[in-house]
């Protein structure tokens with residue numbers, strides 16, 4: 080059973096526990112996010128997120144196909160697709176449609192607590208999944224990570240504070256995402272994110288997530304060790320911004 084949670088996080092995890100498995104044959108090779116990030120040298124490694132809405136107030140409906148195509152054409156090295164329905168307005172068909180279009184890694188962005196969700200991610204063409212330390216017991220984190228790896232998927236292990244990081248660094252998770260947004264309070268704390276980034280050994284791939292608005296934010300986060308940048312709101316509000324952020 081995932082960790083004890085309250086408020087919207089408890090609700091979103093309860094919904095996740097009963098999400099059905101989509102049984103479909105995968106129609107896409109696996110594009111390794113770690114490889115795409117490591118081989119990005121002449122630009123910023125940006126993972127562009129498709130997210131229609133969020134508990135922190137976003138409300139932007141866009142054409143998914145147009146958005147992901149535009150991001151790939153303008154240099155994004157990855158796409159993150161929200162598949163959580165109630166709070167983020169996402170869907171499994173969004174993931175399926177993105178997988179038909181782009182030839183760059185796709186992250187299935189959801190609150191993963193079961194193997195069924197990881198099977199669905201694989202079957203619909205995702206290349207990576209998100210494992211959020213805050214919502215999982217350590218045993219679940221390890222088991223779900225192994226399960227994803229056995230399918231050939233990569234996992235971004237997401238931390239938001241020092242306690243999460245302490246847990247994550249006990250294992251050889253090779254991609255660590257630092258979420259500047261506290262998922263309970265929804266507050267963005269970039270200073271805290273920088274501190275966490277600095278505490279991650281350089282043998283891990285570090286992804287800065289949330290609250291990134293401009294090039295200066297990227298330059299600053301790079302100084303603290305970020306290798307890649309997960310950007311949703313800024314790009315959903317103005318997709319053209321990818322041209323100045325890349």
Ligand SMILES: O=P(O)(O)OC[C@@H](O)[C@@H](O)c1c[nH]c2ccccc12
Pocket residue numbers: 128130188189190237258288289290291309310311312313
């Ligand atoms: O819209 P932003 O501030 O650019 O944030 C994107 C992404 O980091 C954020 O959507 C996110 C990071 N981790 C999550 C976990 C669940 C849902 C959403 C997220």
